Amino acid sequence: MPRNSAKVAIEWYENVLGLKRFVINQEDDPFQGFTVRVGSMGMRMFSSVYWKCSETGCGDAASKLKFVFAESLIDPNSGSSDQITTFIARHNGQPGLQHIALTCTNSIKEVVRLTKANGAQFLSPCSSYYSQENNGRVIEAAGENAAELCKLGILLDDEADSWKTENTTSKLLxxxxxxxxxxxIFDNDTFFLELIERRGASGFGAGNVRTLWQIIQKRMDHSG
Structure with a gap:
């Protein structure tokens, strides 16, 4: 969405469809949203959630339908562009749906192996994402193997309150x-799909959001 337009859209969805504000992660401000900055570019994100019993509050909102609204931080009069402004330009100047996330109820690793074997193509993060200096420690604490996730291209992130001490020397996520x-999945290089497996987490990892931005922006820069 263009800069400073997300809140208007969110209000419409809340008033007309009954969506409720949903906090994306620990860095999400209830009023200003979650801001991602990479160099001179970036975006601001807000999330809303809908579930059948939203009026009465029954049920688990964290597991229901979520909408994420993302707006560019670029001044529309600056002449600069990023992946959001490029997306809008390719859709006749209008905001639209960038991607849909599909939940993996079992192992995302098996789903990725199966879909790759059937021709699916995935975005690949930089291998340094999986190093000990970056996400390696978190990956190991989650009981996963960094080399395996790197080979598959799967990102892993944690939530702020997700650490539990197992003993005096180690912690688990x-x-x-x-x-x-x-x-x-289309020729105009816009709409794509996401696969996600949640293990107790309800939001969207701040680190993964930044990594996705960097992957897409780098791919756009290389494609010209």
């Missing part, structure tokens, strides 16, 4: 999410 994103 109790709330993590694993994600992977396909390449665009």
């Amino acid at each position: 109790t709330k993590v999410l694993l994600q992977i994103f396909t390449r665009s």
Whole structure:
């Protein structure tokens, strides 16, 4: 969405469809949203959630339908562009649906292997994402193998309150999410799909959001 337009859209969805504000992760401000900055570019994200009993509050909102609204931080009069402004330009100047996330109820690793074997193409993060200096420690604490996730291209992130001390020397993660994103499934290089496996986590990892932005932006820069 264009800069400073997300809140208007969110209000419409809340008033007309009954969506409720949903906090994306620990860095999400209830009023200003979650801001991602990479160099001179970036985006601001807000999330809303809908579930059948939203009026009465029954049921688990964290597991229901979520909408994420993302707006560019670029001034529309600056002449600069990023992946959001490019998306809008390719859709006749209008905001639209960038991707849909599909939940993996079993192992996302098996789903990725199966879909790759059937021709699916996924975006690949930089291998340094899986290093000890970056996400390696978190991956190991979640009981996963960094080399395996790197080979598959799966991202792993944790939530703020997800650490649990197992003994005096080690900690385990109790709330993590694993994600992977396909390449665009259409010729105009916009719409794509996401696969996600939640293990106690309800939001969207801040680190993974930044990584996805970097992957898409780098791919756009290389494609010209």
